Amino acid sequence: MKKKDPTVNPILNPESKKHSETDFNHFEVLLANRNSGIALETLRHDVTPIGMHYLLSHFDIPYVQDEKQWSLEIGGLVNNPMTLDMDYLKSLPQITQQVTLECAGNGRALFKPHWPSMPWTYEAVGTAEWKGTRLIDVLKTADVKTEAIQWVFSGADEGVDSGVQHDFSRALSIEMANNPDIMLAWEINGQSLPPQHGFPLRLVVPGWYGMASVKWLNRIEAIDYEFQGYQQVGTYVYRKDKDDKGTPVSVIRVKSLMVPPGKPDWYTRKRLLEAGETILQGRAWSGFGTPITKVEIGINDDWFEAEVFPANEKYAWSRWQFNWQAEAGYHQLKCRATDANGDTQPLEPPWDNSGFGNNCVQITEVWVEDDLSNV
Amino acid sequence: MKKKDPTVNPILNPESKKHSETDFNHFEVLLANRNSGIALETLRHDVTPIGMHYLLSHFDIPYVQDEKQWSLEIGGLVNNPMTLDMDYLKSLPQITQQVTLECAGNGRALFKPHWPSMPWTYEAVGTAEWKGTRLIDVLKTADVKTEAIQWVFSGADEGVDSGVQHDFSRALSIEMANNPDIMLAWEINGQSLPPQHGFPLRLVVPGWYGMASVKWLNRIEAIDYEFQGYQQVGTYVYRKDKDDKGTPVSVIRVKSLMVPPGKPDWYTRKRLLEAGETILQGRAWSGFGTPITKVEIGINDDWFEAEVFPANEKYAWSRWQFNWQAEAGYHQLKCRATDANGDTQPLEPPWDNSGFGNNCVQITEVWVEDDLSNV
Numbered sequence: 001m002k003k004k005d006p007t008v009n010p011i012l013n014p015e016s017k018k019h020s021e022t023d024f025n026h027f028e029v030l031l032a033n034r035n036s037g038i039a040l041e042t043l044r045h046d047v048t049p050i051g052m053h054y055l056l057s058h059f060d061i062p063y064v065q066d067e068k069q070w071s072l073e074i075g076g077l078v079n080n081p082m083t084l085d086m087d088y089l090k091s092l093p094q095i096t097q098q099v100t101l102e103c104a105g106n107g108r109a110l111f112k113p114h115w116p117s118m119p120w121t122y123e124a125v126g127t128a129e130w131k132g133t134r135l136i137d138v139l140k141t142a143d144v145k146t147e148a149i150q151w152v153f154s155g156a157d158e159g160v161d162s163g164v165q166h167d168f169s170r171a172l173s174i175e176m177a178n179n180p181d182i183m184l185a186w187e188i189n190g191q192s193l194p195p196q197h198g199f200p201l202r203l204v205v206p207g208w209y210g211m212a213s214v215k216w217l218n219r220i221e222a223i224d225y226e227f228q229g230y231q232q233v234g235t236y237v238y239r240k241d242k243d244d245k246g247t248p249v250s251v252i253r254v255k256s257l258m259v260p261p262g263k264p265d266w267y268t269r270k271r272l273l274e275a276g277e278t279i280l281q282g283r284a285w286s287g288f289g290t291p292i293t294k295v296e297i298g299i300n301d302d303w304f305e306a307e308v309f310p311a312n313e314k315y316a317w318s319r320w321q322f323n324w325q326a327e328a329g330y331h332q333l334k335c336r337a338t339d340a341n342g343d344t345q346p347l348e349p350p351w352d353n354s355g356f357g358n359n360c361v362q363i364t365e366v367w368v369e370d371d372l373s374n375v
Numbered sequence: 376m377k378k379k380d381p382t383v384n385p386i387l388n389p390e391s392k393k394h395s396e397t398d399f400n401h402f403e404v405l406l407a408n409r410n411s412g413i414a415l416e417t418l419r420h421d422v423t424p425i426g427m428h429y430l431l432s433h434f435d436i437p438y439v440q441d442e443k444q445w446s447l448e449i450g451g452l453v454n455n456p457m458t459l460d461m462d463y464l465k466s467l468p469q470i471t472q473q474v475t476l477e478c479a480g481n482g483r484a485l486f487k488p489h490w491p492s493m494p495w496t497y498e499a500v501g502t503a504e505w506k507g508t509r510l511i512d513v514l515k516t517a518d519v520k521t522e523a524i525q526w527v528f529s530g531a532d533e534g535v536d537s538g539v540q541h542d543f544s545r546a547l548s549i550e551m552a553n554n555p556d557i558m559l560a561w562e563i564n565g566q567s568l569p570p571q572h573g574f575p576l577r578l579v580v581p582g583w584y585g586m587a588s589v590k591w592l593n594r595i596e597a598i599d600y601e602f603q604g605y606q607q608v609g610t611y612v613y614r615k616d617k618d619d620k621g622t623p624v625s626v627i628r629v630k631s632l633m634v635p636p637g638k639p640d641w642y643t644r645k646r647l648l649e650a651g652e653t654i655l656q657g658r659a660w661s662g663f664g665t666p667i668t669k670v671e672i673g674i675n676d677d678w679f680e681a682e683v684f685p686a687n688e689k690y691a692w693s694r695w696q697f698n699w700q701a702e703a704g705y706h707q708l709k710c711r712a713t714d715a716n717g718d719t720q721p722l723e724p725p726w727d728n729s730g731f732g733n734n735c736v737q738i739t740e741v742w743v744e745d746d747l748s749n750v
Contacts, residue, residue: 009705009742011640011647012750023398027643029484029494032404034644036411041435042570049569051426058641060416109404117642119404161641165747191566194424195417265386266433266536267492268402269409272386330384367384372540375387 014163019113028119037123043259043283046127046312046319047098050189053126054210055196056103056118058168058231059159062216067192067200072184076221077148080141086200089184092133097183097206098316100127100285104209104236104249107349107358115355122257122362125285127316130204132185136178139220144174148222151177152229153203156216164230170214171227172205181206181289181315184217206315207288209252209357211236239353251287253359254345256295256320256337258282260364271366278326284308284337285317291340295320298334298361306335326368333364389538394488403494412498418634418658421502421687421694422473425564428501429585430571431478431493433543433606434534437591442567442575447559451596452523455516461575464559467508472558472581473691475502475660479584479611479624482724482733490730497632497737502658502691505579507560511553514595519549523597526552527604528578531591539605545589546602547580556581556664556690559592581690582663584627584732586611614728626662628734629720631670631695631712633657635739646741653701659683659712660692666715670695673709673736681710701743708739 024032036055038048045052064070067086075081103124108114110121118124139151154169172182183204186193193199198215205212211231227233232248239246259281262273284292295306295318306322320335338344349360369375399407411430413423420427439445442461450456478499483489485496493499514526529544547557558579561568568574573590580587586606602608607623614621634656637648659667670681670693681697695710713719724735744750 009647009744009750011643011645011742012744014640014642017642023400024404025398026484029399029404029407030496030644031642032407033412033484033494033496033498034414036430037408039409039432039436039571041438044438045570049571050566051428051430051569052571053426055411055426057414059639060635061414063416063419109401119408121405121408123408159638159641160647165638165647165750191425194426195420196414196424196427260435263534263540264434265389266534267389267392267406268386269405270386272384272535272540367386369384369387375384375540 011160012163017116020116021113024109024119025116028116031118035118037120038126040123040257041259043257044281047129047189048126050191050194053128054103054124056105056124056210057157057196058161059157061196062156064195064199070200070218072201072218072220074138074142074220076223077145078222079143079145082142084138086186089133089201090186092137094131094133095183096129096131097181098127098129098313099204099206100125100315100317101210101213102252102255104211104356107360108355110358110360111349111351111355115353117355125257128188129190130183130185131187132183132204134180135182135184135203136180138184139177144222147224148174149225150174150223150227152221152223152227153214153217154219155214156218161230162234164234166230168214168231169229170212171229171232172212207252208250211249235354236356238356240351241353244353249356252285253357254286254337254339254343255359256282256284256335256345257362258333258335258364262366271364272372273326273366273368274372275326275328275368275370278324280322280324280333282320282335283317284320286337286339286343289314292318292337293340294338296336297322298332298336299324300332328368328370331366331368333366334361336361386535387538392491395491396488399484399494400491403491406493410493412495413501415498415632416634418632419656422504422564423501425566425569428503429478429499431499431585432532432571433536434532436570437531439570439574445575445593447576447593447595449513449517449595451598452520453597454518454520457517459513461561464508464576465561467512469506469508470558471504471506472556473502473504473688474579474581475500475690475692476585476588477627477630479586479731482735483730485733485735486724486726486730490728492730500632503563504565505558505560506562507558507579509555510557510559510578511555513559514552519597522599523549524600525549525598525602527596527598527602528589528592529594530589531593536605537609539609541605543589543606544604545587546604546607547587582627583625586624610729611731613731615726616728619728624731627660628732629661629712629714629718630734631657631659631710631720632737633708633710633739637741646739647747648701648741648743649747650701650703650743650745653699655697655699655708657695657710658692659695661712661714661718664689667693667712668715669713671711672697673707673711674699675707703743703745706741706743708741709736711736
């Protein structure tokens with residue numbers, strides 16, 4: 001048997017990671033292969049087609065053969081601890097909502113230097129139509145004790161991060177969890193959740209980055225202290241450097257993306273376009289259902305205002321459109337959204353040590369030719 | 376307007392790519408984010424869940440709002456040129472088949488040095504249940520002329536690769552296309568094709584690497600010469616070096632993969648496992664429905680034979696299983712399949728200049744601890 005010294009199991013005793021100045025290592029590529037982003041051209045769809053929504057699974061996707069085996073335990077500081085099955089949950093009043101979710105690490109690869117983790121560029125976003133029941137109705141029945149301050153939501157997925165073994169768990173304050181738009185969901189886009197989206201039951205916290213929407217949800221526990229789980233305090237914290245105490249990642253920052261115009265080069269994904277009128281279009285969204293009030297289009301050094309269409313629903317993205325007269329040559333296209341709070345996207349990535357919350361404007365490089373049939 | 380010299384549009388006049396010795400560049404990561412691989416733990420499923428099957432789209436995914444707008448033209452050297460709509464195709468006799476498809480570039484990232492392109496490691500595979508009609512029945516109606524030697528299948532997806540503008544097109548010999556198992560498919564896993572799988576119509580060529588299964592299929596043309604399209608002769612060719620005339624990539628090579636045992640480290644995906652009996656399991660498959668006759672499991676330097684279960688259907692993968700007594704320490708696990716032709720997987724990547732056809736054995740690194748509740 002080939003043995004490395006078992007007293008230094010590198011999973012439980014990992015070396016510290018360091019920022020990378022340039023390229024991406026084998027582990028980052030493994031993560032990019034396993035997780036998946038939206039193809040930017042599918043931003044044309046109001047609701048992201050099944051299988052195109054971004055996916056980030058920290059640990060293994062649990063294998064659940066039959067939802068009849070599943071139960072959701074509600075315990076801790078409650079007067080009425082409960083174990084609920086899927087039949088019961090599906091008998092409750094149902095709601096359906098279109099929700100835009102984005103990974104908090106979206107844009108990590110655009111930081112220079114970048115933190116070695118899932119190297120998203122722009123594509124960790126999607127809008128799905130979720131069906132389920134209101135979380136608050138279920139929690140009310142459990143009757144939380146007055147001394148409780150947080151609910152902890154745990155999934156069946158387990159693993160190790162930075163040497164810490166844990167199940168994926170995230171907390172919300174009792175007050176936050178009273179929001180009637182937070183769902184226990186069992187359907188996406190009219191079908192049962194696929195395994196990778198949390199079958200058979202998940203939390204959907206609209207308006208927050210995706211880490212709050214715990215998949216494979218099997219436990220909810222009321223506690224009277226601030227939850228110290230790894231996914232709450234070890235990561236998903238904005239930090240300027242590794243010693244910064246930081247601020248928890250929560251609500252999605254205002255952002256927009258463009259459907260790349262023209263046609264792509266396979267390898268670089270840069271764009272080739274024929275001169276003439278071109279409809280530029282895309283999506284814009286912000287945190288917690290804050291409406292998008294403005295989208296500006298940057299054509300090289302000039303900015304123009306796009307038409308913004310109202311979102312289908314409170315937590316869904318808005319569509320925007322701009323007619324561009326494309327002239328031959330090289331162009332840098334940008335889009336920049338502003339929301340009803342007056343928040344707008346920065347032109348440069350807002351520094352974060354671990355690469356969270358990067359809502360800087362997308363840049364699309366386009367080469368325009370007068371006649372593409374001639375080249 | 377910011378202009379690079381428009382006479383050197385780098386999409387139409389690209390620089391030559393070079394092999395990379397070590398890390399992966401920004402373009403490779405963009406491709407990995409946009410395309411998606413199976414999560415290896417979902418190899419447990421006979422049929423890969425919707426949204427988990429590997430996806431490789433060369434160009435943009437076409438936006439098709441309504442299949443009523445779609446038509447399939449059959450022309451070239453035929454006596455009866457036809458334009459078929461989806462209603463007509465769906466009125467033909469239907470077949471349903473489970474087919475394991477793999478990307479020809481799967482394993483590219485494991486070559487040292489590696490070719491800069493989509494940096495798959497192990498995960499570009501999946502088994503879907505396709506529904507459609509037999510290609511041959513449709514082609515017979517078109518009545519190919521005797522001088523024709525190939526059918527060219529074209530998709531609606533278009534772009535540029537290595538400076539060459541083209542629609543994605545692939546050819547099959549007239550004889551090959553007579554295989555009654557080749558399908559025109561409009562459903563995957565009991566539902567209409569999602570856009571990214573080729574909505575509304577695609578070719579499925581069982582047993583061949585995925586590039587043959589043209590998505591968004593809208594034209595089939597009979598020709599009397601060897602097709603010279605970029606996707607036929609510019610890529611998908613096995614070459615020892617760039618000057619090698621090479622051999623076309625076609626049938627899938629024998630391969631196997633393991634469901635990683637234990638639980639993962641988030642970043643490295645290496646595995647942590649508690650000592651004791653562990654069921655190792657996975658999948659094995661080969662080209663053109665050749666049955667898997669043997670799967671061997673490598674535990675460090677020793678090889679053992681796994682139990683292999685018959686495939687559900689001719690072109691679907693087989694499941695294999697092996698009971699392992701895991702002892703504390705570091706282990707390298709491998710799996711190696713052999714098919715009924717006697718072909719077996721190599722231990723090292725079989726060199727290919729562009730990283731095609733890498734069917735070398737997978738290596739899974741596992742750290743076993745006597746008691747995981749103690750660490």
